[in-house]
Amino acid sequence: MDEHPDQLSLAAGLYIVATPIGNLGDITLRAIEVLRGCDGIACEDTRVTGKLLKHLGISKPLWRYNDHSEDRDRGRLIESMRSRAVALVSDAGTPLVSDPGYRLVQEARAADIPVTTLPGPCAAIAALTLSGLPNDRFLFAGFVPNKEKARLDFLGEFATVDATLLFYETGPRLTKTLGAIAEILPGRTTSVARELTKLYEECRTGPAQDLIAHFENHPPKGEIVLLVGPPSANEASxxxxxxxxxxxxxxxxxxxxxxxxxxxxxxxxxxxxxxxxxxxxx
CATH class of the missing domain: 1.10.10 (Arc Repressor Mutant, subunit A)
Incomplete structure (x- = not known):
């Protein structure tokens, strides 16, 4: 275990730790304390988490836990939590927001293992604050389906929801999804937020069709938060x-x-x- 004069003594259990979505300066003091004081870290990709720990000067056992993990992997982590402090992190942002951690939390609670959450960066919330779209009511719906019909049907489910809609999307699929929004949710104000907290952070807002024209000429990379404003009273002509x-x-x-x-x-x-x-x- 790391030796540090201010190292926190942690009780056994599961600690859900939010990590930066881009700018490493966004990690919280409490997150650093828990990562330094825990006995091991469950993470999506050991290489990604390893880079963060190196930046923080922390060395800990890393256990891969992602969508491909089997029940026995989860079982081993649960058993570890009975006597050790285990931190759960995602590659970036708040764990359990559109990633596989909820089953681990579910089973830990069922086993009467203490679960503690450490709030912090979240791409969806950061994008909502940046977009300027109404935020008194919003609905986060995760990743948009890849296939065309599934994409159209998926967006259609939210057509009458009176709230700002938030989705995760990838650069290569962005213009196709914007096209589906123009078709299924016509007239809605749409925002594309990317590179959040990084040097080239960008948030473009306007009709979906206008955004298509821009991103066809400037193909985006990486993961994106896509936001669609709520319907207006006379939206569907x-x-x-x-x-x-x-x-x-x-x-x-x-x-x-x-x-x-x-x-x-x-x-x-x-x-x-x-x-x-x-x-x-x-």
Whole structure:
């Protein structure tokens, strides 16, 4: 164990530790204390966490714990926590926010193992504060699906949610997702936040179609937080509704298309069915 004059003596259990999302100066004093005082660290990638620990001058056993970990790996960590202090970190930000740690916390609590959380950096919250979009109500929905139909259906689930929507996305898929937002959530103010807390931090806001034009000319790298403002009272115009109906009619019967668009727009289902039949006949 590290020798340090101010080293914290930790009780056995699980410690959820938020780490920087970019700027290493964002780590908290309490996080440093726990990482220095714990008996071992469960992490997504030992190489990534190893770099952070080297920067902090800390040396600890690192145990890989990620989406590919098996039940027995989790079981070994649970047993370790009965007599040792184990820290849980993600590659960046707050653990359990769109990463696999919740099962470990769930089983630790079921085993009556003390669980302590140390708040700190979170990309979704940082992006929300930077965007200027309404933040009195927001919904975080994780990563957007990769396949086109799944992406459209996924975004459609949130069409009538009266809140700012937050998603995680990657650079190579960004313009496709912005295109889906323009189609499924037309007229919404959209923000793209990237390189958060780093030298080239950027947050661009505007109609999704305008953002597509920018990022096609300036392909982004790395992970991105994508935000979509809440619907306005008169958001879905007749032209928007027709576009949604035509898209749905490519794969669905008129009744099903009307039901899907009604869910997305709040419009009357029977009127939408009548309009869908008109569009099919035209």
């Amino acid at each position: 007749d032209a928007d509704v027709d576009a949604l109906l035509r898209n749905a009619l490519e794969t669905e019967k008129a009744s099903r298309a009307a039901a899907l668009v009604a869910k997305r727009t709040g419009r009357d289902r029977q009127q939408l069915y009548a309009r869908a039949m008109e569009l099919k006949a035209s």
